[in-house]
Amino acid sequence: MITQDPVLQRLIDQVRSAHKPLDIQGGNTKHFYGEIPHGEVLDMRPLTGISSYEPSELVVTVRAGTRLAELEARLAEKGQCLPFEPPRFGPDGTVGGMVAAGLSGPSRASVGCVRDYVLGTTVLNGQGEVLSFGGQVIKNVAGYDVSRVMAGSLGVLGVICEVSLKVLPIATATATRVFAMDEAAALKQLNAWAGQPLPINASAWHHGQLHLRLAGAQAAVTAACAKLGGTVVEPEIATSWWDSVRDHQHAFFHLDSNHLAKGEHLWRLSVPATTPPLDLPGVQCIEWGGAQRWLRGQATVKQVRAAAVRAGGHATLFRGAAPRTEVFTPLSAPLQRIHKGLKTAFDPRGIFNPGRMYPGL
Template sequence: MDTALESLVEKIRQAAARARPLRICGGGTKDFYGQQLHGELLDVRPFKGVVSYEPSELVVTARAGTRVHELEALLAESGQCLPFEPPRFGVAGTVGGMVAAGLSGPARASVGALRDYVLGVQLINGRGELLTFGGQVMKNVAGYDVSRLMAGSMGTLGVIAEVSLKVLPRPMAEATLVFEMSETSARQQLNRWCGQALPINASAWSDGQLLLRLRGAQAAVGSARQWLGGQWLEGERAARHWGALRDQALPFFRLALGEALWRVSVPDTAPPLNLGPTLLEWHGAQRWIKLTPQDAPRVRDAAARARGHATLFRGGDGRVPVFTPLAQPLARIHRALKAEFDPAGILGQGRMGA
């Protein structure tokens, strides 16, 4: 067993024996996300490196401490990428943290979520046992898909040691178009466009402006660009914009004192929520709204009426629940999974609330 991995296993075993909480940490770029950070630091960064990469098989396996930007640079050398565009929030972000947070970027509505690309994981559970789930092929799943369960688990079920991911070739062509329109018009237009054979990869609307990113074959992108119209955004400027959106570096994401960023997930056909300053992604299915933590009842009621839910993504004060409470049947499943993977309750204590 690798020395760094052996050290992680031993620390978890000792913590379990003493019922001592552990706080799993990689690059710390997502420490803001979740209810609270609690426990002795368990640093996964020493366990790093790409274990295997087969460009012809479209599969890469990396250890948890590997930096996301280093993995993406390696993939780019072979003309490949992580198509779900995980938010990085800085250069220190790790592969383990990427999977544990389960966040996807601008292309999610068109290419799928991070969890859809997880093929297998090596996991250290709350007993200090090293477990392997899944593999390196899409059909290597029998029974409960534990590998994908790790996506978004926030370290509450175990420490991700190693992960195998499906990757894809980078698109041959790309173009970004800009349209001036209201939120309602943008949502309606996106619903029409997405119902047609157009190479739409991502969309974003804010402050009366809709940006549409096309990706695919040269002929398809060229034809769609001509048919859709709009104003073309030069390639370098477009790349900077989508990168800033992915990492929440756009001016919209700057919060004033006392302000919070809410992430509202609703069907893309849902009408405007009219709650506050808004940015739409995922063709209208993800809506970022700036209000205060104390506006939780308003935001969550509006999300529920639209058949969705709301997360207090940034700017929480620790008193308002970050995540929408689960229905009792789902809550029972969560408790049962936690008891199975981490019976002593030492991992990610309080990160996802009670």
């Protein structure tokens, strides 16, 4: 894994000498996500570079400050990709931020999430110690799978310095079809398709239109297109459309000053895919075969959280007006103890991104 060099040593020195909270930052493209960050900036951007890449082994090891765009371009040269399509939110997003945020794109339901592709990490803890976990192979876990705990931790446990990721070949064939149907019909149809041997890679419903992306072997994609029908979307247009959903450039996700002034928020609800339409005020975009419901509108925290609980899921306040509070669903007492125990073990002084996930953490 990573070896000590002047850049890493500067990070170590800053952590060891810190007497106040540190705000871990890369490209700062996800500043909006989670509770409001504060503290002295710990800049990860200088810690860059692809440490090793073995295309034949489908493994890449990369430093945290490396831009995600740079990594994806390198993988594309070898016909490979990060299959979970991490949202980029801008050209400056970094690999460390990708792992720390733990967000996945349109294909998540079919290929898995960020955590599933993390093989190993090198982490700087709150005492300025460099720790390595996992490795560069799939079956390397003995005891606690610490590397994957870092995915989605928002930097509250430690500073991700380097990460080893599993990558996959780019699908040989893709196709996108569009179907006109209302929300209830779309959910019913998605659940029916889920029980069939179809190469469905991604789905997204919004404003009476269901987009379906197929990916895999050419024969499988061709056969599925013939079976499903729908309106053909040209490849270039389809790529642009899916990118707009992945990176939240689609008009649905825009929350400008006028929306914020009206008290609108963007919520992300994670519910069972079989959940019927949610009775909530606002407009929705539905992904992951029905398991991810985006809601934009003026619904209150109480309304949204109650609807999520009734469905057997949870809700996250993804974007909204400041001050941001109650971003993530409150933890039960047992889970609070586990989170605090992990925080104490990795960051006993409590200097890394305090409160970014939950107050007091």
